[in-house]
Amino acid sequence: MSSDIALPRSRRFRAYMTEMSFNGAVGLMRLIGPAHASYVGAKLAGFIGPFLSSTRTGMQNLAIAFPDMEDRERRQVVRGAWDNLGRVIGEFSHLRNFARTSSGPGWEIAGEEHIAAAWRNGQPPIFFSAHVGNWEMILPIAGALGLPVGGVYRAASNPIVERLVQGIRHEAGNGTSMFPKGSRGARSIVGHMASGGTVGLLVDQKMNDGIAVPFFGRDAWTAPALAQLAMRFQRDIVPIRVVRLGAARFQLICEPALTITKTGERAADELSIMKLVNAHVERWVAEEPHQWLWFHRRWPKHETTATSH
Incomplete structure (x- = not known):
């Protein structure tokens, strides 16, 4: 945090909270182990992802790549993609240990x-x-x-x-x-x-x-x-x-x-x-x-x- 000393007090506080939050999340994921961290990441992404505009982008991309794919199957692929992305995020804390x-x-x-x-x-x-x-x-x-x-x-x-x-x-x-x-x-x-x-x-x-x-x-x-x-x-x-x-x-x-x-x-x-x-x-x-x-x-x-x- 020494590089942040020159920042205004409010920005130093936000930077401090950002770093604390990030390190806390990393520490928690490391504490619960890689398999459980992967699971937690998947569940969080699966819950949040469908509400984001990225889901619409994914559906549009699928329509280009697989024009004959049924809409139901595209939704399943997007759900799977959110699951995988969440796992990538959950597993990130464990990169050094794999x-x-x-x-x-x-x-x-x-x-x-x-x-x-x-x-x-x-x-x-x-x-x-x-x-x-x-x-x-x-x-x-x-x-x-x-x-x-x-x-x-x-x-x-x-x-x-x-x-x-x-x-x-x-x-x-x-x-x-x-x-x-x-x-x-x-x-x-x-x-x-x-x-x-x-x-x-x-x-x-x-x-x-x-x-x-x-x-x-x-x-x-x-x-x-x-x-x-x-x-x-x-x-x-x-x-x-x-x-x-x-x-x-x-x-x-x-x-x-x-x-x-x-x-x-x-x-x-x-x-x-x-x-x-x-x-x-x-x-x-x-x-x-x-x-x-x-x-x-x-x-x-x-x-x-x-x-x-």
Whole structure:
């Protein structure tokens, strides 16, 4: 709290209460254990979520992705998505404690051999994933495996919450790095990769200044950074995702590196790579629709508006 001393007294008090509330919630979740924390998070999200505007966004997104799906089934998927998001939040306090185990709270891996196969000239591959299952587990698992992976994050609007959240990620990351979105983070990523590191990027959120790439048959604005970094540093690209097997139980699924045919034309190659990436994410969502985060606007607003009429 020393950095807050210069704030007005009223703001210092609010900052103090925010930090106390956050630490109290984290402490409570840690006290009741990972499985119970997952359950509590699911129940709270399941109760609050339906009253939020994000539920309507989720229904609109589902109408785009699965136009033949009945409305009743869409509502079930949205309920499942709230359940999963609540579990992610409840489990967040326990990130530092999850280990590779054969059962119970913790994680396992399928396809680990694909990571080893994708190293090129002694350099690790780049990884991409999506907001599927518990995506917060990606960096802790990478750290446990000894992979020099860094992640990109969007800073929270509240600086106190931001500092506390990043603190939990840092202590769980086993030496992994986090880079903020924006020009400063981009420079840090370039330096990190130039020194032999790599990154894992979540690629399924809308980027207004990205490129138009098909996703469930509609163009979705997609960040091309993954393709740009892969081409610049001559790295393979490995798809990974952390699926939920149960309360506080996860499986990291690694798939073979993308097969990429380059033309030498930068824009065309970026688009070709990102088409492959979006096709993978589309398949993941179709396989486990209730584990994807449906609540952000993946397509342009006029697309979602059209589906509601």
